[in-house]
Amino acid sequence: MKRTAVYPFTAIVGQEAMKLSLILNVINPALGGVLIKGEKGTAKSTAVRALAELLPPMAAVCGCKFHCDPHSSQLCDDCAAKLAAQGALPEETIKMRVVELPVSATEDRVVGTLDIEHAIKHGEKKFEPGILAQANRNILYVDEINLLDDHVVDVLLDAAAMGVNTVEREGVSYSHPARFVLVGTMNPEEGDIRPQLLDRFGLSVVVTGEHDPLQRVEVIKRRLAYENNAEAFIASYEEEQEALAEKIIAAGKLLPEVTIADNLLETVAKLSVELGVDGHRADITVIKTALTVAAFNGRREANLDDVKQAAKLVLPHRMRRRPFEEGELDWSKVESFLAAEG
Amino acid sequence: MRTETLYPFVAVVGQEQAKKALLITLVNQKAGGLLIGGTKGTAKSVLARSTQELAGGRKLLTLPLNVTEDMLFGSIDIEYAVSLGEKRFSPGILARATDNILYIDEANLLRQELLTAVLDANSAGINNVERDGISYSHAVHTTIIATMNPEEGTLPAHILDRFGLYVDVQPLLEVNDRIEVMRRALAYSKDIPAFRAQYTAETQSLAEKVAAASLLLPQVEASDAMLTLAAQLCAQGYCAGHRAELYLLEAARALAALAGRSYVLPKDIEEAAQFVLPHRMRKPPEQQSEEQEQEEQQSEEETDEQENDESDDDTQDDAENNELPPPPLDNGDADNYDENNADDNDNDKDSEDDEQQKEQNNSNLAPEEQIADIDKSFRLPKMLLDLGKDRAVRRGSGKRSVTKTDLKQGRYVRAELPKVKVTDLAFDATIRAAAPYQRLREDNGCALNIKEEDLRQKVREKRIGNTFLFAVDASGSMGARERMRAVKGAIFYMLQEAYQKRDRVGMIAFRRDKADVLLPITRSVDLAQKRLAEMPTGGKTPLADGLALALQTLALQNKRDSELEPILILVTDGRANAVHEGEKEPVDAAIKIAEKIGKAKFTSVVIDTESDFIKLGIAKKVAAAMGANYYTLQKLTKESVIHIVRNLN
Numbered sequence: 001m002k003r004t005a006v007y008p009f010t011a012i013v014g015q016e017a018m019k020l021s022l023i024l025n026v027i028n029p030a031l032g033g034v035l036i037k038g039e040k041g042t043a044k045s046t047a048v049r050a051l052a053e054l055l056p057p058m059a060a061v062c063g064c065k066f067h068c069d070p071h072s073s074q075l076c077d078d079c080a081a082k083l084a085a086q087g088a089l090p091e092e093t094i095k096m097r098v099v100e101l102p103v104s105a106t107e108d109r110v111v112g113t114l115d116i117e118h119a120i121k122h123g124e125k126k127f128e129p130g131i132l133a134q135a136n137r138n139i140l141y142v143d144e145i146n147l148l149d150d151h152v153v154d155v156l157l158d159a160a161a162m163g164v165n166t167v168e169r170e171g172v173s174y175s176h177p178a179r180f181v182l183v184g185t186m187n188p189e190e191g192d193i194r195p196q197l198l199d200r201f202g203l204s205v206v207v208t209g210e211h212d213p214l215q216r217v218e219v220i221k222r223r224l225a226y227e228n229n230a231e232a233f234i235a236s237y238e239e240e241q242e243a244l245a246e247k248i249i250a251a252g253k254l255l256p257e258v259t260i261a262d263n264l265l266e267t268v269a270k271l272s273v274e275l276g277v278d279g280h281r282a283d284i285t286v287i288k289t290a291l292t293v294a295a296f297n298g299r300r301e302a303n304l305d306d307v308k309q310a311a312k313l314v315l316p317h318r319m320r321r322r323p324f325e326e327g328e329l330d331w332s333k334v335e336s337f338l339a340a341e342g
Numbered sequence: 343m344r345t346e347t348l349y350p351f352v353a354v355v356g357q358e359q360a361k362k363a364l365l366i367t368l369v370n371q372k373a374g375g376l377l378i379g380g381t382k383g384t385a386k387s388v389l390a391r392s393t394q395e396l397a398g399g400r401k402l403l404t405l406p407l408n409v410t411e412d413m414l415f416g417s418i419d420i421e422y423a424v425s426l427g428e429k430r431f432s433p434g435i436l437a438r439a440t441d442n443i444l445y446i447d448e449a450n451l452l453r454q455e456l457l458t459a460v461l462d463a464n465s466a467g468i469n470n471v472e473r474d475g476i477s478y479s480h481a482v483h484t485t486i487i488a489t490m491n492p493e494e495g496t497l498p499a500h501i502l503d504r505f506g507l508y509v510d511v512q513p514l515l516e517v518n519d520r521i522e523v524m525r526r527a528l529a530y531s532k533d534i535p536a537f538r539a540q541y542t543a544e545t546q547s548l549a550e551k552v553a554a555a556s557l558l559l560p561q562v563e564a565s566d567a568m569l570t571l572a573a574q575l576c577a578q579g580y581c582a583g584h585r586a587e588l589y590l591l592e593a594a595r596a597l598a599a600l601a602g603r604s605y606v607l608p609k610d611i612e613e614a615a616q617f618v619l620p621h622r623m624r625k626p627p628e629q630q631s632e633e634q635e636q637e638e639q640q641s642e643e644e645t646d647e648q649e650n651d652e653s654d655d656d657t658q659d660d661a662e663n664n665e666l667p668p669p670p671l672d673n674g675d676a677d678n679y680d681e682n683n684a685d686d687n688d689n690d691k692d693s694e695d696d697e698q699q700k701e702q703n704n705s706n707l708a709p710e711e712q713i714a715d716i717d718k719s720f721r722l723p724k725m726l727l728d729l730g731k732d733r734a735v736r737r738g739s740g741k742r743s744v745t746k747t748d749l750k751q752g753r754y755v756r757a758e759l760p761k762v763k764v765t766d767l768a769f770d771a772t773i774r775a776a777a778p779y780q781r782l783r784e785d786n787g788c789a790l791n792i793k794e795e796d797l798r799q800k801v802r803e804k805r806i807g808n809t810f811l812f813a814v815d816a817s818g819s820m821g822a823r824e825r826m827r828a829v830k831g832a833i834f835y836m837l838q839e840a841y842q843k844r845d846r847v848g849m850i851a852f853r854r855d856k857a858d859v860l861l862p863i864t865r866s867v868d869l870a871q872k873r874l875a876e877m878p879t880g881g882k883t884p885l886a887d888g889l890a891l892a893l894q895t896l897a898l899q900n901k902r903d904s905e906l907e908p909i910l911i912l913v914t915d916g917r918a919n920a921v922h923e924g925e926k927e928p929v930d931a932a933i934k935i936a937e938k939i940g941k942a943k944f945t946s947v948v949i950d951t952e953s954d955f956i957k958l959g960i961a962k963k964v965a966a967a968m969g970a971n972y973y974t975l976q977k978l979t980k981e982s983v984i985h986i987v988r989n990l991n
Contacts, residue, residue: 111406114770116769119420120792123777154451158408158447162447167408168405168406171417171770173435196493199382265521265525268524269518279382284524287527
C-alpha cells in the first residue's frame with residue numbers, strides 16, 4: 001500500500017444517525033461534538049476516520065501553532081499581539097483535520113509541556129504545544145473514550161468548557177485557545193463514561209449492527225470490494241464524496257442566515273421542562289442543531305421536523321440520571337409532545 | 343484571560359442569587375471567597391468568568407486541574423540561575439493571584455491537598471515555599487471563586503468550610519426564561535462583538551457600582567446589635583467554629599456598600615446568611631447521632647452528612663425519610679440539595695409501585711424459581727477499606743484510593759531524588775536542580791550542563807478503584823422472598839458506592855448444582871445492577887462450587903492485573919447441601935476451598951444471611967477458613983462502617 005487508504009464516508013452502509021451527527025458537527029463546530037456508542041464492528045472508527053476526507057478548507061493565521069482564525073476575535077496571545085502591532089494577520093488556507101487522542105496518551109502530551117531541548121540548549125523556558133494545540137479548530141477524536149484515564153478526562157473537561165487550554169506545569173505557564181469538536185466512541189459494555197464528560201458532548205448516537213439481511217450483504221460486498229482493490233473502490237465513490245463535501249461547504253455558508261421561529265423556541269423550552277432535562281445546554285444545543293439540519297438541507301428556516309431530528313440527537317444522553325436509573329429517553333413522549341405542539 | 347469573547351455578566355438570564363454572591367465576593371475579599379455549586383449547564387462557569395469585566399482591573403487567573411506544585415507555590419527561577427548562577431524565587435500562581443482573582447473551575451476535581459493548601463495560604467495570608475533549594479515566603483491576598491458540579495462528588499466538610507460563601511444554582515424552569523436563554527445564546531454565537539456591544543453600558547454601570555462599593559467598604563460599620571444578630575444566626579445554624587460570624591459580617595458589609603450605605607442593616611445580615619450559612623450548618627447536637635460523630639473521628643476527610651443541608655427543614659425530612667439514602671459521594675456521603683431530596687422521595691414512590699407489580703409477576707413463576715426484587719430502602723454503612731498504607735506502586739483508574747504509579751501514567755505531582763535508577767525523568771525539576779551550578783561547570787556547548795546528581799524522578803499519582811467480586815448464594819434457602827430482597831438491597835448499596843468510586847465489580851451466583859459467572863469483572867456497575875435484578879433464586883446450595891469459581895476468578899484477575907487486588911464478598915446462609923459424586927460432605931468441601939482462598943491471601947468479606955431459628959453457623963466457619971471479615975446481615979444494618987481489613991489469616 002502506497003499511502004494509507006481511507007474507506008470512503010459515503011460508502012458506509014446505513015448508520016444514518018451517526019453519519020448525520022458527524023456531518024452536522026463539521027458544518028457547525030459549535031454544536032459540541034458527538035459521542036458514538038455501540039458494539040464492536042459497527043463502523044464507528046471507520047466513519048470518524050473517513051470524515052477526514054470530507055472536511056472543508058478554512059482560513060488560518062500563517063505560521064500559528066494553533067491555527068487561529070484570522071477573522072475571529074478568539075486569537076492566541078501571539079496572534080493577538082501580532083494583530084495589534086501590524087493591523088492585519090497573514091493568512092493561509094488549511095484543511096480542517098481529525099486529531100486523534102490515543103487512550104494511552106500522557107497528560108503532558110495532551111496539554112503540552114516544557115520544551116526540553118530548548119531548555120538544555122538555551123537555558124530558557126519554552127512551551128511545547130501538545131495535542132490540544134493541534135486540536136484547536138479541528139476534530140479531536142478519542143476512541144474508547146470511556147477507558148480514558150480520569151486525569152486526562154479532567155483536562156479535556158477543562159479545555160472543552162473554557163475553549164482555552166491553561167497550562168501551569170513543569171515550569172511553564174501558558175494558555176492558548178483550544179476549541180475543538182470532541183468526537184468519542186465507546187462500547188458501553190466496557191464501562192461507563194463520567195457524567196460531566198457526557199454532558200460536554202453536544203450530540204450522541206447509538207449504533208447497532210444492521211439487521212436487514214440485504215443491508216448486511218451490502219456491507220460485506222463493499223468491504224470485500226474495498227479490500228480487493230482499495231483504489232478502484234475509492235475512485236468509484238469519488239463523485240459522491242465530492243458532492244457531499246460541496247454540500248457541507250454550502251451548508252456552512254448558509255448557516256449564519258438560517259433562522260428559527262419564536263414558537264419553536266417555546267416548543268423546545270417546554271419540551272425540556274416536560275422531560276426534566278438538566279440545565280440549559282440541552283435547549284441551546286437542540287436549537288443550534290435544528291438550524292444546522294436546516295442548513296444541511298439547504299433551507300433558510302428551521303422547521304418542526306428539524307427540531308425533532310435535533311432532539312433525537314441531543315436529548316437522549318441528557319436525561320437527568322442517577323446511578324442505576326435507566327435515564328432513558330422515552331421517544332414516543334417526545335413525538336406526541338411535538339405532534340401536539342405542531 | 344482576555345475579555346473580548348466573554349459572555350457579559352449582565353446578559354445572564356436570572357440566577358440573581360449567584361450574581362449577588364459574586365458581587366459580594368468582588369467587593370469584599372474578606373468575605374472569604376465563593377463556591378458555586380450546581381448541576382451542569384446552569385451558567386456557573388459563565389458567571390464566574392464574566393466577573394473579569396467587573397473586577398476593576400484585577401485579573402482573573404485560572405487554576406487548572408493539571409497544575410504542578412512548583413507552578414502553584416512558586417519555585418526557583420531557572421533562567422536567572424543559569425545566567426547568573428544565583429538562586430532567585432520565580433513566583434507561582436499564588437503569588438500572581440495576589441490582589442487578583444483566582445478562579446478554580448470544577449474545584450471538586452482538583453487534588454484536595456492542593457485545594458486545601460491554596461485556601462489555607464489565602465486565609466493565613468502567607469505562602470511559605472521550601473523547595474528546589476529555595477526558601478522564600480510572600481504574602482497571599484486573593485479572592486477565590488470556584489465552581490463545582492456535585493454529581494461527581496462534593497467536597498468534604500472541612501474544605502467547604504473554608505469558603506466564605508456558597509451558592510447553589512439551579513436551571514430556570516420558566517418557559518419564557520428558557521426561551522430568553524436560548525435567544526441570547528444564539529445571538530452570542532452568531533456575532534460575539536455585536537452581542538457584547540448591546541450590554542456594554544449595563545456592564546459599565548455595574549462595574550462602577552462595584553468600584554464605588556469597594557471604595558465605600560472601609561467606612562461601612564456594623565453596630566454591636568448587628569454583631570449580636572450575626573452570632574445568633576450562626577448559633578441557630580450550629581455552625582462549627584467562629585469563621586461563620588466573620589464571613590457573615592464581611593458579606594453583610596459588602597451588601598451595605600453595594601447599597602451605598604455606610605452602616606449594616608439587619609436585612610444585610612439576613613441576606614448574607616443565605617450565602618454564608620448553607621454549607622456550614624449542622625444539626626443540633628442532640629440530633630447528631632453517635633454514628634456520625636464516630637465517623638467524624640475516624641476520618642477528617644469524611645463529610646458529615648448534615649453539613650451540606652440547605653435548611654433545617656431538609657434535615658428534618660432526612661431524618662424522617664429513612665428510605666433510599668442519597669447516593670454516596672466521593673469521600674462524603676451526601677448531597678442533600680433540595681431538589682435531590684425531592685427526587686429521591688419520588689423515586690421511592692415509583693419503586694414501591696414497581697415492587698407491587700413485580701410481586702404479581704413473581705407469583706406467576708414456578709415455586710422453586712423466583713426473582714426477588716431489590717429492596718432499595720436497604721441501608722448499609724459505608725465500606726471502609728483498611729488495607730494498610732498503600733505505599734506499593736500500583737496502577738489502575740478509579741477513585742477509591744490515591745496511589746503512586748510506576749507506569750508513566752497518572753498525574754505528575756512532584757519530583758524527588760531517584761531511589762535507584764531514573765525511569766521517568768522530571769526534566770523541569772532536573773533543570774531546576776542543575777541551574778544554580780551552571781557557571782561553575784565546564785561549557786559543553788549547551789546552556790545547561792546536567793550532571794547525574796541533578797537528575798530527578800517524577801512522582802505520579804493516580805486514583806485507583808478497587809475490584810469487588812460478589813459471590814452470591816442464590817439457592818432456594820435464600821429464596822424466601824424477603825431475605826433475597828434484603829440481600830439484593832445490600833449488594834445494590836455496595837454497587838452504588840462502587841459506582842461513585844469507579845470501582846470494578848464482578849458477580850458470581852451459585853444455585854442448584856453449579857456456579858455461574860453472572861458478570862465478568864467490569865467497570866460497568868450499571869450492568870452489575872441489571873444482572874442483580876434479573877438473578878433468579880431456587881434449588882440447592884453448591885457453596886463449594888461457588889467458592890471454587892470465586893477463587894478461579896480472583897486468581898485470574900490477579901494474574902491479569904496484579905496491581906489491583908480484588909476483594910471477595912461472599913453472601914450466603916452457609917447451608918451447603920449440593921453434593922457432587924465422590925464427595926461426601928458439602929460443608930467440608932466448601933471449607934476446604936475456603937482454606938485455599940485464605941492461603942492465597944485474598945481479602946474477603948462474608949455476609950451471613952442465616953436467619954433461621956436454629957443457626958448452623960457454617961458461614962462463620964467458612965469465614966474463619968478464608969480469613970474473611972465476618973458480618974451478619976442483621977448486624978450490618980446497625981454498624982456505621984463495614985471495616986474491610988486485609989486477610990485475617
